[in-house]
Amino acid sequence: MNTQPTVFAQIMAFLPMHDFRKCVRRYRGNYKIKNFFCLDQFLCLAFAQLTYRESLRDIEACLLSMKNRLYHMGIRGRVSRCNLAHANETRDWRIYADFAQGLIAEARRLYRDEDIGLMLKETAYAFDSTTIDLCLSLFPWAKFRQHKGAIKLHALLDLRGSIPSFIHMTDGKTHDVRILDVLPIEAASFYILDRGYLDFARLYSLHQHGAFFVIRAKSNLRSQRIVS
Numbered sequence: 001m002n003t004q005p006t007v008f009a010q011i012m013a014f015l016p017m018h019d020f021r022k023c024v025r026r027y028r029g030n031y032k033i034k035n036f037f038c039l040d041q042f043l044c045l046a047f048a049q050l051t052y053r054e055s056l057r058d059i060e061a062c063l064l065s066m067k068n069r070l071y072h073m074g075i076r077g078r079v080s081r082c083n084l085a086h087a088n089e090t091r092d093w094r095i096y097a098d099f100a101q102g103l104i105a106e107a108r109r110l111y112r113d114e115d116i117g118l119m120l121k122e123t124a125y126a127f128d129s130t131t132i133d134l135c136l137s138l139f140p141w142a143k144f145r146q147h148k149g150a151i152k153l154h155a156l157l158d159l160r161g162s163i164p165s166f167i168h169m170t171d172g173k174t175h176d177v178r179i180l181d182v183l184p185i186e187a188a189s190f191y192i193l194d195r196g197y198l199d200f201a202r203l204y205s206l207h208q209h210g211a212f213f214v215i216r217a218k219s220n221l222r223s224q225r226i227v228s
Contacts (some may be wrong), residue, residue, distance in 0.1 A: 009072060009074060023099045024095055036078060037076070041087040042096065044075065047073070052078065060084070085132075102103070105171070108165065116160055122190060125190065128154070143173075152171070156183065177196060177199045186210060187209060191211060193215040195215065195216040
């Protein structure tokens with residue numbers, strides 16, 4: 001008989017669960033919940049992410065196929081599509097957002113001395129967006145085109161460890177350059193941008209915050225180098 005913890009349980013053991021419980025208490029995530037607590041929801045979603053599940057039905061089928069091991073994975077509540085759907089719809093998203101920020105801060109601390117192949121002591125960031133297609137009949141609020149739904153995910157990656165330090169979601173029609181208005185700027189850091197972010201007023205704002213930027217030029221850009 002195998003008495004060792006599952007691989008999933010060993011991975012989850014690295015997470016600061018006391019911080020997660022603080023986030024749950026902060027937003028009263030388990031208030032009036034008798035079954036399928038926030039920790040059960042988090043573990044199911046973490047399992048889905050690690051094993052590339054594609055739907056609630058896929059998560060349910062995969063977890064229930066090893067039902068006798070769920071307790072040892074830390075999942076105490078009843079796993080079902082209804083429980084997962086209800087939890088995803090009603091639980092306060094700030095629980096997981098705050099916990100993610102704590103994990104990001106810890107990851108950046110662990111990777112702060114990693115060599116990224118550049119002679120830089122300062123932090124280097126890469127900023128870009130990706131469009132995520134959605135079914136318009138299931139997500140009528142995500143209007144993108146006449147017969148197509150989509151949202152945009154804007155991510156700022158710390159190149160030491162490729163760790164996302166800022167994530168912002170908008171509708172699919174939002175122009176990338178507008179997100180520079182809400183982007184947190186860290187003095188003395190370098191921001192690597194695509195040509196879609198070429199806006200002189202917004203880039204000057206980065207300069208005023210003491211940051212540096214590297215950006216691709218558009219074909220119609222008229223400029224003159226003054227000094228290098």
